Amino acid sequence: MKFEHAPQASYEDVGGGQVLHSAPGFPGFPARLAVELFERARVLVGRERVGLWDPxxxxGGILTSVALLRPDALTRVLASDVDEGALELARKNLLLTTVPGLEARRAELVERGAAAGRVASADRLLARVAGLPAPPASLARADVTDPSSVAGLDLDGVDVVMADLPYGTQTDWASTSTTPTAQALEVLRDALPDGAVVVLSTTEREHLRGLPDATRSFKHGHRYVRLYRTGA
Structure with a gap:
């Protein structure tokens, strides 16, 4: 895949464990790829600003990366997961899209004696967010494979969904379905308005089993990516 929207640059500040919070069992997602996939989805939606949901x-790495690097393209962000531990970590990371959150994180890094490079990353992110309001962020516990669970979410204004599918070795589905990805996609398409875009990424090709033809599909490194436009 050739990058069309995310310029070649250093994305170290929003990746590599520099400033964002991480924990065992919560794999990261490349920040540049997150921006590229978001922009491709936004082009398909056809709006300058969109609401972004990661179910x-x-x-919360995808949402935090996009909110830090493309805040002017977002109306809101929504994070949901079945795991309360994941939501707590996502909450801490989404706070880093605000000046108070980043200031607190910088102070924490200094207090813990973090490497100077990590503190410098926090300073650069502070300079980045200082002039731009952070998009409103909300979090909720929900199972994306369960229609009744998703029905309880506030999806007003959500135009783009981005999800990195569970790896199996580090994370796993809550669903017992033999085709959980297809089940999740069906729930998402039913819950979203026509014209919304769902982006699914996975390093395991078996996760694509049972999926319908995608609006766009490509491979980047070890990742398989599918883009679906609802109502299409």
């Missing part, structure tokens, strides 16, 4: 948010 399998884990540590």
């Amino acid at each position: 399998m948010c884990g540590a």
